[in-house]
Amino acid sequence: MTHALPGYVCPEDETRADVRTAPWCCPVCGGPWDLDFTPDPASPLAPDAGPPSLWRYGGALPLPGAFSVTMSEGRTPLVPLGERIHAKLDFLMPTLSFKDRGAVMLAELARRLGPERVVADSSGNAGTAIAAYCARAGLTCEVFVPEGTSAKKTDQMRAHGAAVRVVPGGREAAALAARAEADLPGVFYASHVFNPYFLHGTKTYVYEVWEELGGRLPDALVLPVGNGTLLLGAALAVRELARRGVRPPQLIAVQAEAVAPLASAFASGAQDAAPVPELPTLAEGIAIPAPPRARQILAAVRASGGTFLTVPEPALRAAQRDLARRGLFVEPTAAACWAAVGPLSPADPLKGRTAVVPLCGAGAKAGLPE
Template identity: 50%
Template sequence: MAHQLPPLRCSRCATEFPVDSLVWLCPCGGVLDVADFGAKLPSRSELATRPATLWRYAESLPVPELPQVSLGEGMTPVVPAVGLPDARVKLEYLSPTLSFKDRGAVMLATLAHLLGVRRLIADSSGNAGTALSAYAARIGIPCEIYVPASTSPGKLGQMRAHGANVHLIEGNREDAARAAKVAAEAPDASYASHMFHPYFLHGTKTFAFELWEQGMPDTVVLPVGHGTLLLGAYLGFRELLAQGLIPKLPTIIGVQSANCAPLATAADAGAPGPATITPIPTKAEGIAIAEPARGEAILAAVADTGGTILGVTDDQVLKARTELAAAGFYVEPTSAVCWAAITAARTATAPTTPSWTTATPHLTTPNLTLALSGAGLKSPN
């Protein structure tokens, strides 16, 4: 039987849309989720016979594997964190385009191929654009990426190398998103948005499935901008719990740059939605998101796990990046925010705010895993 592409449902008004309508936002303004998708993980014995890619979880994914699209993404290694023997690091920067965004990009590219999409439009701070550019190149679909003019040259070079038409937009990340949305109104274009299209999250949820196989931690620490890794991981953990494969949800601690922290500010205030902020430029460009599209869902997700969201300074981030490099992990500043938060909690240098008070016991647990989400060559300075 042919693979059925699950429809999309508005999180606000529950209106459903067939996925081939290419709708990315409900007319009521609500973001879309995947409707009534009966995800089910195979047994561990069955998994042992499958290739070490995210497609080993085929029964839990909304699109079928197409060998002509895949780059072998998924099943990134987990290794001990040097200097913190009770912590582990999941090396997402060893993905094909050097960031976790490959997990979701392959979902969107596969969908585009199945639907016969003629042109892909996206906005990005860098990593989502590089991932989508690579997968679009694989299937021969023209790709246009809108990015802030300040985006790291390494990421721009990677996108262009894959053949993407890169549009540099003056202003911040939100300005790039607005430009992309206008371009996506063209009749031959599809807005392949990693923050709006929910199929992307069903790719990033495989991060959680892999941890289930590699050893489930008590606490997971993740960088947060638009939250596509965090929300995907939460979705995966919820599916594992629903199938009785884990006894409880791990606590999720999200980390933002203090220069652009609408979610951390909201968490400190106990607010259900992102705070209104004036962003300041930050070295952690990949999470410099002042208006996260799924902000309420992110805050609800971390709260459901007993976690919270923190902010760390650029000085802390750069110090953490140096420490990670000394331990063998060369990552971009966005990845280093997690190490910065863990270090602050374990050296008693964390602020005494409500969120840090909540997070510190979890950041000092003996069973913790953090994600290193993007490679250092993307932002070498």
């Protein structure tokens, strides 16, 4: 029921808006929205009593009432990668990436709002997930992708019935093209960056880790960061679980060395990230030269006592191959965290601490680099 939907609030200037009538970004500063929603820590969490999907955490999610959009996403395995590190296999989600966690939330929200069409922009995985869940919800979908996007990913979007618009240039060019469409009447902009409902979907990653580890979290959550949708979702869940007495972990953010605006800003002590050149990298999913939520990402990592790590291209290749030899074939972006903290890293950044790394995109989407 749309009248009960939590509203948007701007984290920069506290502008507020009704989800049913709001523009896709804050009309004052042009930045992304947050959500005026905090789960009640006194309400019981009983995931075992819920459905076999991320909706099992309904008490912690901002969409009230009955839901209809699902493909039994979530509940991905947590497997050991040694004595101290576990990997969460989010590449086993229905569209083969963690983006399903946020996409199901946006599709359910769009279904309730009833737009004429849904528009998204993506370098691949988010667009694929949104296309699939829009198909599930019976929504018309259009995805803007940068030229050079993997044909395997664009083929998957088209297979789900989405119209794919290839935009000359890089990731930022695709985003600008989608945002131009987002201003038109009857359009719902299913932005995994600007719409905070997506982050409340990705936070279920941490709720599942908490459940799988028997009601606790590891010392560190190691997370790949481009636009920061997984890390910011993780930060939401960590704060929410801390209100329930769960000890919060450090957030260790990982970027590709080739495109690392957030790591540079963190190292310099800056509160925001300056744009960097959009250089080629195997980790295309985190190659974001100007993240719109940079201030929030940097603040979340600092608040956790965490840090940023960067990985060079050879390390991405080596980590992807090492994981494949362990039976886990993921795309290079998904191998970034293993490159940063696994046995092939030049130091031991974990320093004996326990950690969970996400393997968040299937290798079948990208193949094995030379």
